[in-house]
Amino acid sequence: MDEQNQISVEKRSGLSILDIQGDVTSASEPFFSEAYNHPDADGSGKILLKFDENAYINSGGIAVLIQLLAETRRKNQKVGITGLSEHFKKIFNMVGISRFADIYASTEEALQAME
Amino acid sequence: MFDETNTRRVEMVLPNRIGYERIAMECSASFARFWGTGSERVEDLKTAVAEACLNAMEHGNRGRPEAQVVVTLDRVNGAIVVQVKDEGTGIPEIPPDPDIERKIQELEPARGLGLFLIRHLMDQVELNEITEQGHVVRMVIRAENQQPGSGSGRVPAGGTLQRKEQRGNGGRLGNG
Numbered sequence: 001m002d003e004q005n006q007i008s009v010e011k012r013s014g015l016s017i018l019d020i021q022g023d024v025t026s027a028s029e030p031f032f033s034e035a036y037n038h039p040d041a042d043g044s045g046k047i048l049l050k051f052d053e054n055a056y057i058n059s060g061g062i063a064v065l066i067q068l069l070a071e072t073r074r075k076n077q078k079v080g081i082t083g084l085s086e087h088f089k090k091i092f093n094m095v096g097i098s099r100f101a102d103i104y105a106s107t108e109e110a111l112q113a114m115e
Numbered sequence: 116m117f118d119e120t121n122t123r124r125v126e127m128v129l130p131n132r133i134g135y136e137r138i139a140m141e142c143s144a145s146f147a148r149f150w151g152t153g154s155e156r157v158e159d160l161k162t163a164v165a166e167a168c169l170n171a172m173e174h175g176n177r178g179r180p181e182a183q184v185v186v187t188l189d190r191v192n193g194a195i196v197v198q199v200k201d202e203g204t205g206i207p208e209i210p211p212d213p214d215i216e217r218k219i220q221e222l223e224p225a226r227g228l229g230l231f232l233i234r235h236l237m238d239q240v241e242l243n244e245i246t247e248q249g250h251v252v253r254m255v256i257r258a259e260n261q262q263p264g265s266g267s268g269r270v271p272a273g274g275t276l277q278r279k280e281q282r283g284n285g286g287r288l289g290n291g
Contacts, residue, residue: 025133056137056140056165058166059166059228059232060226062228063225063226063228064225066218066219069219070218070219073219086155087159087162091162091232095232096216097215099215099216100215100219
């Protein structure tokens with residue numbers, strides 16, 4: 001019943017934007033991995049994860065994100081997050097994700113701040 | 116513990132299949148809204164119910180397709196009480212809060228956040244109640260005492276977690 005993810009990758013102003021459509025669960029891992037290794041994201045110094053505000057994100061999905069953040073940290077990449085609902089902003093703060101990725105209100109705000 | 120005479124109940128029987136937790140989420144959200152719970156707390160409830168169901172499916176029922184998860188929603192004395200029952204024997208050891216730094220450094224598994232979220236989002240959590248039918252996790256979210264269908268009640272998100280009892284049957288965790 002998990003919805004399949006579709007993650008498109010776009011490069012803007014030196015920033016790789018991973019546009020994540022659909023819910024984020026443990027089943028999302030291969031989609032995140034594929035997007036992260038996309039030529040437009042691979043080797044990028046700055047990555048913005050753009051979530052769908054209506055997405056269902058569970059602990060398995062947060063674990064996938066933590067794995068991604070571990071990889072970005074090894075590669076010394078800067079990570080931003082946008083598109084979260086207020087509830088998931090709270091959850092990401094609660095878990096500590098926000099210590100490793102800045103959370104922005106919009107893509108434009110992220111572009112300005114991460115430039 | 117609860118005044119059963121003041122109870123309004125809805126019960127769901129879920130197949131032990133990942134994805135069905137979303138049905139429990141949506142039903143719990145409708146139930147809470149019906150009893151006047153505000154949107155912020157409804158979102159807390161949805162996440163906690165989903166995580167409790169996932170734990171029941173993956174750990175309690177060990178992924179067995181023939182097993183079931185029973186979710187019961189009660190309105191009791193101004194609170195929403197959710198019970199998630201699986202066919203397992205309980206949580207042998209309640210894990211400590213996750214250490215995000217260690218997870219990022221890959222010194223501990225990235226997974227294992229479900230119980231942490233439940234404990235921090237609900238006002239009270241009781242683990243390891245063993246009944247004839249199996250193991251029950253009971254979660255309480257307080258709501259204002261309003262008439263059904265009013266839909267405007269709001270209770271602030273829970274404060275600092277205080278662990279009342281850590282392990283064993285009837286392990287009880289609460290936010291006050």
